[in-house]
Amino acid sequence: MGVFLTLVRASWRAQTHYRFNFFFTTVSSGLAMFSDFLLIWWLLMNFPSLGGWKLEEVACIFGIVNCSWGLFRVIGVGLKNFQEFMLSGRFDVLLVRPASTVLQLLLHRFDLKSLGGVVQGLGIGFVALTSMGLLGQLWPWFLLLCLLGAIITLEINIILAAIAFWTIRNEEIVVLAFYATRTASEYPAHIFGPFLKNLLTFAIPLATIGYFPLGYLLGKMQNPVALLSPFLAAGGLFPISFVIWKMGMHHYSSTGT
Amino acid sequence: MITVKGIFKTYHVYQGKGWKRRKKEIHALENMDFQVTRGECLGYIGPNGAGKSTTVKILTGIMVPDSGEVISNGYCPWKERKRYVKNIGVVFGQKTQMWWDLPVADSYALLGSLYRVEPRKARKQIDFLVDALQLSEIFHQPVRQLSLGQRMRAEVGAALVHDPDLLFLDEPSIGLDVVSQHNLQNFLKQLNQSGKTIFLTTHNLKEIETLCTRAMVINQGKIIFHGTIPNLKKMTELPVMVKVQLFENPTPEGMEQIRALSGEYDREQGIVAIPAGHEKGVAEITRILMHHLPVEDLRVEEPGIEEIVKAIYLQELSRNRVV
Numbered sequence: 001m002g003v004f005l006t007l008v009r010a011s012w013r014a015q016t017h018y019r020f021n022f023f024f025t026t027v028s029s030g031l032a033m034f035s036d037f038l039l040i041w042w043l044l045m046n047f048p049s050l051g052g053w054k055l056e057e058v059a060c061i062f063g064i065v066n067c068s069w070g071l072f073r074v075i076g077v078g079l080k081n082f083q084e085f086m087l088s089g090r091f092d093v094l095l096v097r098p099a100s101t102v103l104q105l106l107l108h109r110f111d112l113k114s115l116g117g118v119v120q121g122l123g124i125g126f127v128a129l130t131s132m133g134l135l136g137q138l139w140p141w142f143l144l145l146c147l148l149g150a151i152i153t154l155e156i157n158i159i160l161a162a163i164a165f166w167t168i169r170n171e172e173i174v175v176l177a178f179y180a181t182r183t184a185s186e187y188p189a190h191i192f193g194p195f196l197k198n199l200l201t202f203a204i205p206l207a208t209i210g211y212f213p214l215g216y217l218l219g220k221m222q223n224p225v226a227l228l229s230p231f232l233a234a235g236g237l238f239p240i241s242f243v244i245w246k247m248g249m250h251h252y253s254s255t256g257t
Numbered sequence: 258m259i260t261v262k263g264i265f266k267t268y269h270v271y272q273g274k275g276w277k278r279r280k281k282e283i284h285a286l287e288n289m290d291f292q293v294t295r296g297e298c299l300g301y302i303g304p305n306g307a308g309k310s311t312t313v314k315i316l317t318g319i320m321v322p323d324s325g326e327v328i329s330n331g332y333c334p335w336k337e338r339k340r341y342v343k344n345i346g347v348v349f350g351q352k353t354q355m356w357w358d359l360p361v362a363d364s365y366a367l368l369g370s371l372y373r374v375e376p377r378k379a380r381k382q383i384d385f386l387v388d389a390l391q392l393s394e395i396f397h398q399p400v401r402q403l404s405l406g407q408r409m410r411a412e413v414g415a416a417l418v419h420d421p422d423l424l425f426l427d428e429p430s431i432g433l434d435v436v437s438q439h440n441l442q443n444f445l446k447q448l449n450q451s452g453k454t455i456f457l458t459t460h461n462l463k464e465i466e467t468l469c470t471r472a473m474v475i476n477q478g479k480i481i482f483h484g485t486i487p488n489l490k491k492m493t494e495l496p497v498m499v500k501v502q503l504f505e506n507p508t509p510e511g512m513e514q515i516r517a518l519s520g521e522y523d524r525e526q527g528i529v530a531i532p533a534g535h536e537k538g539v540a541e542i543t544r545i546l547m548h549h550l551p552v553e554d555l556r557v558e559e560p561g562i563e564e565i566v567k568a569i570y571l572q573e574l575s576r577n578r579v580v
Contacts (some may be wrong), residue, residue, distance in 0.1 A: 003370040010356075010363035014399065031307045093354045095319045096347040099371050100338045107367070109358065253335060255268070 003107060011110035026101075035065055037124060038185070051191035056128040057218055059208035062186045063125025064142065068149025068209055069182065070117030076154060078108030082161035086168045091252070102158060102245060121146070134218075138154035139146065141217055148230040149209035155237035156204060158245055165248030181206050188215075205233040258454045259293040259316065264325035265439050266311055266478075286322065287310040287478045298445075298455040300465035300486075303475035304566055309458050310427065312475070316456065317347050317425055330423050343372065346416035350428035353408065354415050355400045361411045366416050372419035379418065386414040389444055406437040413441065417448075424448070427458045442467050462559070469489060474566055481569050493569055495560035496532035499542045502554040503527045514549045518542060532556075 016022045040062060044055040053061075078085070082105065085091040094104045125142055129135040160178055164170040181199070185206035189197045200207035208229040215221040225232075266286040271278040285308045293299050303309045314320035315327065318334035318341055327334055332341035347354075355364035365386075369379035387393055390410045395403055403411060413429060424443070430438045438461075445468055449455050459465060463485065465472055472489050474482040482489060507515065507522065507529075515522055520531035529550065534538045539557055546552060560568075 006363070006366050006370055010359050010367070014358050014360075076404050081273070088352065089349075090352050091316070091350065092317075092319050094344070095338070095346075096317050096342050097371055097440060098343045098373075104371075107371075192301075253319065 001060070007107055007110055011112055015110075025045045026113045027098055029113055030120040033117050033120050034124075036066075036183075036186070037062055049186045052220070053188045057220075058186075058188065059128035060125050060142075060214050060218075061188065062123045063123075063128065064145050064149055064210040064214070065121075065186050065206070066180070067118050067121030067125065067146040070114045070119075070121055071137060071146065071150035072153040072157065073114035073117065074111055076157055077104035077111050079154075079157045080160045082172075083164045083169050083171055086164045095253075101249065105161075141213070145209065145213055145230060150233050151234045152176050152205065152209055152230065152237060155241040156206070158241040159237075161239075162244045162248040165252050177204060185209060185211065201229075205229070205237070207233045207234040208233040228240065258289070258295040259291075259329040259456070260315075260327070261289055261291050262326040264289040264312075264315060264327065265323045266308075266315065266320070266321055277474045284478050286315075289325070289474060289478075289480060291480060291483055292329070292529075293454065293456060295454055296449075296452055297471060298449045298457060298469045300469035300472040301456060301458045301475070302460075302465065302472055302566065307475045307566075308323070308478040309475060313425055313427055313456070313458055317345065318342060331336075336337045343419070344421050344423065346419070346421040346424045348412055348416045348424075348426045348429050350431045351414065353400065355411065357398055357401050359395045360399055360568075361392065361414075364400060364411075364415060368415055368418045370400060374419050378420075382418060382420050383414075386417055389447070390414050405432045406434060409433055409437070410441065413444070421453075421457070424455045425456045425458075428460065429457070430459065430461055430464055438464070462565075475568050476570050481566070481573055489565070492569065492572070495564055496534060497537055497539060498558045499533055499546070500556050500558055501529045501546050501550065501552045503529060503551050504553040505551050507550050514545060518545065 040050075040058055041055065041096065043052060048054075050058055057115070073080070079102075085094070085105070091101075094101045097104060126135060126139070129138055129142065156178060160170065160174045162175055167173070181204045184192060184196065185200055189207040189211045191199050192200075197207065201212075203221075212221070212226040212229040216224065216226040264286050265284075265288060268283045268285055270281050270283055272281050276301060289312070301312070302486070311320065315322050316329060316334060318338040327493075330344055334341050351489070354368075355361065356367065365383050366379075369383070374382070387396055391414060392411060392414060395407050395411065400408065400411065409429065409432070412427075416424065429445075430441060433441065442464060445455060445457075449468065455468070457465070467525060469486060471483070471485050473480055474489070482492065484492075501523065504527070506524070506527070512522065515529055515531070518531045518537065519534075520529055521561045522529050529546065531542050533542055537545075543555065546555070
């Protein structure tokens with residue numbers, strides 16, 4: 001825990017050193033996300049609903065998915081750029097320290113600018129909840145789902161990063177398997193048809209971050225498993241990501257690079 | 258401190274492209290045995306691709322060998338990695354162990370808490386390192402702004418924040434100027450005298466001579482020499498070479514002199530190379546050359562690592578043939 005605090009303090013000092021730059025990039029990363037939201041807005045201005053979901057309801061999914069994505073990005077820089085550790089051989093440095101390698105990757109850098117995305121996601125979600133008159137009732141769920149979403153995002157990214165133990169480069173795989181599905185998970189999953197919906201439910205379960213639990217909370221789904229799905233995904237991915245990472249480490253230590 | 262018994266390591270590489278690629282085995286280490294005693298500074302030498310970095314990776318717990326045993330500082334490096342690395346320090350010349358965007362001071366603080374060093378102890382050790390490695394000027398600069406020499410000094414300090422008993426250094430003086438090299442060597446010497454065990458991989462023979470009492474030479478995955486530095490030199494008996502650059506081809510009389518000194522003339526580059534032997538020393542040879550040849554430049558060359566390794570390797574081969 002002491003390490004985390006030291007790193008937060010040091011990162012804050014380092015990243016706010018150029019104040020204007022920090023302010024500007026934080027705001028612009030938030031704005032870039034907001035422009036994604038404008039697309040949804042524009043869509044729902046022209047169509048009354050998206051697969052039966054109103055603008056405010058889609059905005060809630062969007063808010064949760066982006067808030068958890070932002071939370072992940074604050075600590076996930078090392079995992080996102082994991083192929084650099086493989087290519088430069090810097091992974092060796094992590095192995096000669098008495099701490100878990102995943103933990104050290106999370107400690108690699110705190111990207112405080114991503115907090116801009118977190119604030120935006122929370123903002124969009126809260127505005128949407130307020131206009132539906134559900135804020136007082138649902139805000140604790142909203143925060144909890146953001147947190148669970150960040151954990152699910154983290155676990156998926158650990159698995160995708162572990163691929164680099166075998167392939168060295170994994171950037172294309174991450175773009176294909178994660179970035180595309182992440183964008184899709186901002187929308188109600190059933191509009192994509194059964195194949196993609198199943199993919200987002202069982203293979204890369206990003207639909208469990210916002211779509212399923214909100215579907216239950218907003219009265220669109222009756223099965224309570226929908227509400228439980230983010231817990232199941234986070235709990236189920238944990239041993240899987242752990243084992244795959246261990247296997248990757250084992251492969252690395254017997255072959256080197 | 259370190260006992261290595263019967264280590265084998267084989268890599269599989271694929272040759273060719275596409276579906277027709279063939280698997281090929283490369284024996285990186287073959288039946289390696291050696292010991293490092295506590296408090297010693299061992300120089301580890303060998304040409305590129307000889308298996309040096311594989312050895313270091315195994316000794317630091319990064320890599321698992323195919324077979325064999327290692328007990329280092331009481332642990333098996335790859336089986337008890339986390340406990341083992343608590344008490345070793347590793348400097349990889351090429352890879353930084355600090356946080357690129359953060360000042361050196363913050364990197365040291367982070368390392369202190371990663372290794373769970375008691376705050377008071379950490380502060381004392383960091384003060385010592387800042388002083389001994391002359392880090393005060395660069396201590397509050399981000400690592401990415403440091404020059405190579407400054408970074409290397411900070412790197413060595415970073416490996417010592419937790420005050421380990423055993424230190425692995427992989428090419429620590431690469432890219433350093435002469436003064437920085439000298440300072441770094443002095444510091445390492447101090448460390449060694451204070452009781453730390455050092456395993457030093459290097460290309461720099463001078464560095465080994467100043468720091469180490471013993472050296473180990475590896476070639477093609479096998480240790481071909483392990484002993485004291487004087488023995489290493491005696492064993493190879495490679496002569497010091499006097500080399501002169503000529504500005505025009507020598508006269509027939511000059512050629513005669515070169516032959517008499519059992520030297521060679523490289524006509525394309527215009528370089529004469531004379532081995533300094535027992536009967537004629539460097540001074541004598543220099544005098545003769547200056548007198549008889551159109552000398553533009555003159556230098557005296559000690560045998561390098563590559564030549565020493567080659568000489569030992571050839572000796573080994575011929576001995577095996579006799580037996």
